[in-house]
Amino acid sequence: MDFEFLSQTFLKLLHGIPVTLELATLSLMLGACLALAFAVIRVRRIRPLNWLVIGYVYVFRGTPLLVQLFIIYYGLAQFPEIRSSFAWTYLREPYWCALLALTLNTAAYGSEILRGALLSVPRGQIMAARACGMSGLLLFRRISFPIALRQALPAYGNEFILMIKATSLASLVTLADVTGIAARIIAETYRPVEVFVAAGTIYLALSYGLILLVRLAEIRLNPDQREPAPGAGVSAARKEVNP
Amino acid sequence: MLETLAMFGFGPDGWGPAMLRAAANTVAVAAAGFALGGGLGILVAWAKIAGNAPLRWLAAGYTTVLRGIPDLLVIYLFYFGSGLLLTPIAHMFGAEGFVSLPGFLAGMGAIGVVSGAYHAEVIRGAFYSVSTGELEAATAIGMPRLLKFRRITLPLVARHALPGLGNVWQMVLKESALISVTGLVEIMRQAQIGSSFTRQPFTFYFAAGVLFLTITILSGLIFNRLEHRYSRGRA
Numbered sequence: 001m002d003f004e005f006l007s008q009t010f011l012k013l014l015h016g017i018p019v020t021l022e023l024a025t026l027s028l029m030l031g032a033c034l035a036l037a038f039a040v041i042r043v044r045r046i047r048p049l050n051w052l053v054i055g056y057v058y059v060f061r062g063t064p065l066l067v068q069l070f071i072i073y074y075g076l077a078q079f080p081e082i083r084s085s086f087a088w089t090y091l092r093e094p095y096w097c098a099l100l101a102l103t104l105n106t107a108a109y110g111s112e113i114l115r116g117a118l119l120s121v122p123r124g125q126i127m128a129a130r131a132c133g134m135s136g137l138l139l140f141r142r143i144s145f146p147i148a149l150r151q152a153l154p155a156y157g158n159e160f161i162l163m164i165k166a167t168s169l170a171s172l173v174t175l176a177d178v179t180g181i182a183a184r185i186i187a188e189t190y191r192p193v194e195v196f197v198a199a200g201t202i203y204l205a206l207s208y209g210l211i212l213l214v215r216l217a218e219i220r221l222n223p224d225q226r227e228p229a230p231g232a233g234v235s236a237a238r239k240e241v242n243p
Numbered sequence: 244m245l246e247t248l249a250m251f252g253f254g255p256d257g258w259g260p261a262m263l264r265a266a267a268n269t270v271a272v273a274a275a276g277f278a279l280g281g282g283l284g285i286l287v288a289w290a291k292i293a294g295n296a297p298l299r300w301l302a303a304g305y306t307t308v309l310r311g312i313p314d315l316l317v318i319y320l321f322y323f324g325s326g327l328l329l330t331p332i333a334h335m336f337g338a339e340g341f342v343s344l345p346g347f348l349a350g351m352g353a354i355g356v357v358s359g360a361y362h363a364e365v366i367r368g369a370f371y372s373v374s375t376g377e378l379e380a381a382t383a384i385g386m387p388r389l390l391k392f393r394r395i396t397l398p399l400v401a402r403h404a405l406p407g408l409g410n411v412w413q414m415v416l417k418e419s420a421l422i423s424v425t426g427l428v429e430i431m432r433q434a435q436i437g438s439s440f441t442r443q444p445f446t447f448y449f450a451a452g453v454l455f456l457t458i459t460i461l462s463g464l465i466f467n468r469l470e471h472r473y474s475r476g477r478a
Contacts, residue, residue, distance in 0.1 A: 062413075062459040063452045064420035066431060071452065074438065075445035161311065168313035172424070179315055190341070192323035200312045207311040 002194065009185055010198040016178035017202065023095075023167040023177065027102035028160060034103065035110030040140075042111065043118045053111070060108035065166055069101040073173045098170035106163055113159065117152035118144060150221050157214035161207045168203075178202050250441070251450060258437050258447075265433035266454045272347055272429060273419040276354025277412055283355060284362020291367050302363070309360035314353065314418050321353040322346070322425045346427030350419065358415050365407035366400065373399045402473045409466035413459060420455070430454050 038053045060068065076082050076091055090096040121144050129143045171180030182199040186192050219226060251259045290302040309317070326343030333342035343349065373396070381395040423431035434451040438444035 059452075059456065062456045064417040064431075064455055066420040066423075067448055067452045067455060070431070070434075071445065071448040075448045078443055078445040165311075165313040168315045169421075171315070179313055182316060183319060186319055186323050190323065190327070192320050192327065196316055196320040196324070199316055200308070203313060203316070204308065204311045 002191075005189075005191065006194045006198055009195050010201070012185065013178050013181050013195075013198050013202055016176055016181040017206070019170070019175060019177040019180075020164070020167050021206070023098060023102060023170055023175075024160075024164050027099055027106055027167075028163055030099075030103045031106035031110055031163075032156075034107035035114050038107065038111035039114035039118055042115045057108045057111055060105055061112075065101065065105050065169055066172065068105055069098060069169055069173060072101050073097040094170070094173040094175050098167075098173055098175055102163065102166060102170075105166070106159060109159055109162075110156065113152050113155045114148065116155075117148035120151050121147045146221075150218075153214060153218050153221060157211065160210050160214065164203065164206050164210065250443075250446070261433055261437070262430070262450060262454065265428055265430045266458065268347075268427065269416070269419050269429040269454075270458060272350050272422055272427065273354065273412075273416045275347075275351040276419070277358060277415045279351060279355025280358030280362045280411070280415070281408075283359030284366050287359060287363035288366035288370065291363065292370055306360040306363055309357055314357050315421050315424070317357050318350065318353040318421055318424060321356075322349040325349055325352075346422060346425035349425050350422035350427055354415055354418055354422070357418065358411055361411045361414065362408070365404050365411060368407065369400045369402075369404035370396075372403045398473070405466065405470045405473055409463070409470070412462060412466070416458060416462065417455070 038057070041049045041053050072091070073094060082088060082091065091100075125143055125147060126139065129139045134142065167177055168179035170177050171183055174180070176184075178199055182195050186195050189195075251257060251262065287302045287305060290298040291306075294302065322343055325348075326341050329344065330342045344352070377399060378391070378395060381391040386394070419429060420431045422429055423435065426432065428436070430451045434447040437450075438447040441447070
């Protein structure tokens, strides 16, 4: 293996990281907001919307992301109405199309994760909150949502990594993310092994960074499961009473 | 609307037969990759459960690396990497230019290696959820190791692994869309060809989506039946 070529490739691939990370974080954040709305609609069984969300999740989880991306990027141009509308300024840009496809896709998977988490909030907690006089939004914000978030975090961590990997499809609509640059270097040099090693290292590093962040968030969100600090008698006593 | 339906019909100008052939290719390459991944997965799961330390590290490295790298990169590695090996050999026989594995084999290899990592995790989880009493009973009754594996361990692990394997299959099926980059005429590639021919990309990619959804739904039904069959006699 040629280490000089490897390090040169690695440096070139670094330029793709901003696009990869941007697509991943933006789509995950937007997707999580959509997913939360969808999950609440499913859990509360808000009638007509409920059916729509079920269909949406089914279709988006049952078809490849590549199909969704190509329908948005190549497909929508078929309609003159869309090409003449204001949305066209965004929909003709591969970046916005990739972001839209990734967001819609992760929203479908995320909504199922959040739905499961919301359903697993113990009834007793909600009843206790009601007994205190909380209702509606306050109860959701203070009780249901934080408890559901703890439940959802490990599964959502997996979704983060899947999305980092999924951003690589953006290279197929001409974006220069890490995979896009890698594909170009392979086509120019025919040295797939070195390029694969360099690009793979970058993706693994990104994934592990994310896993680390999720672990930290888990520790922060579950204060009851933390090791008591040395000499912290009060919290240690509480731990015994309420394991 | 009618025109669109006619376009996917089976007449002389219809794209119906081509799309269906492409769908058959998708299922074939996905199934081949799934089978390859299953074989790899069993080996890796065995290494993780019963291997010595170096084997375990190797297996752990394999599953973590392959689950963290985009499938598209692995497909490029197989497609262009096989060219690296095959082009000099083909040139000895008088071929010219870039020679690589056919798209089907490259795609199958890539999908197999990627899904092997997921298979391994599913199988390992299933193995640990088999109650040890049943395995010990087989040993106590005097079954030789292979017979015990075939009659007891494998069916019990299969029962626990089926739901997970169903998920892996759905993932493999959707991944197979990426194999279109190698030029293999599966659903996505056929849709690309159709849309550049007719200038109706939406219609063709939509049809591709419908085909994928149909395959997903059908295979979901099959896996449900299998799960039902393999959990007979469970309390």
